[in-house]
Amino acid sequence: MAKKLKALAAGTGGEGNEKALAKTIKDSAYQIWLAGLGAFAKAQEEGTKVFEALVKEGESVQKRTKKVAEDTVNEARKTATGTWDKLESVFEDRVARALASLNVPTRKDIDALSARVHDLTSATKKLSGTVTAETTKTAKGLKASAKKVAKSATAVKDEAAEVMSASVKIASDETAKVVKMARDETAKVVEDVKKRVVG
Incomplete structure (x- = not known):
């Protein structure tokens, strides 16, 4: 095509030559236009x-990434659960040691004291019942004995009340100490865990 144009342009400048040159240029422009359309269609088809290939590749990458993310999350969840279990165990051990070092009564000790108070209360009721029965049988002869038994019952009742009051006070005081120690220990454990996790 370029050779034809050069040959026509190099020829004599007649009117027929100019028409041939114009026709050749027009034909060349048309062929270039068609070639451009063909290239566009080819590019569109190939594009x-x-x-589509990129979409498929993207879906494949997304599936792999999702699987890796799920595995990572599951592993992190397992690690966090293990860490919390260890933290709970450490906390319970420290609180138990702190309570033992302060001689704080345990639940078992408090239950034993409650049982003792219950026994004393039952004994007091029995003695009161005995005193009442004895006094009705022999009001004159047993009046002095009844007073002694009543005093004993009152003393036992007072002792039970004192034991109960002392137990409540001890439990209240010790509970306040335990709460403070538990807060302090919790702060220490949290700091230890932060250091381990961050460090």
């Missing part, structure tokens, strides 16, 4: 194929 669609490339686009």
